[in-house]
Amino acid sequence: MSSSNIETSPAENEVQVILFLHHTYGGAGKNQVDVARAQDGDSNSFGAVAVNDWQLTGSLDPNGQVIARAQGMHFLADRNSQPSGWFNILAIAFQGDRFKENSTLIAAGLNVTEGLWAIIGGTGEFTNARGTISKEKVENNNGVGDIMKITIKATYNPSA
Secondary structure: HHHHHHHOOOOEEEEEEEEEEEOOOOOOOOEEEEEEEOOOOOOOOOOOEEEEEEEEOOOOOOOOOOEEEEEEEEEEEEOOOOOHHHEEEEEEEEOOOOOOOOEEEEEEEOOOOEEEEEEEEEHHHHHHOOEEEEEEEEEEOOOOEEEEEEEEEEEEOOOO
């Protein structure tokens, strides 16, 4: 094989972003909705499904500039109704001028409010992304929602 047939891949980029995820499950500003409940009378809601469109801002202010949206679904996959039993799959779709159009991170993992999600892919600027999103609850909004500080750490190959 001649050297002209060898392709090199460009260097990977890294990104670390801190944002605030506004998880509002009640009240007028609700940004998720339950679409299915357990049908067998299970008191812990095992099998419940919710669809979400959570806004991600640069501050605790839910009315602050939206940097991205976490759009997807989560379902209770733990028969013991543990808070960590909510499995999430979502696309974090970035808005504005910072990242090129159609840039998303695809994430999956347990628990809405704490722990880690795995970054399992991406599009646009974040093509072939991988990494983690750590979550820490920083505020509880009187039974209608929570605010989480999320730290996105990813590597990606924007020209792949």
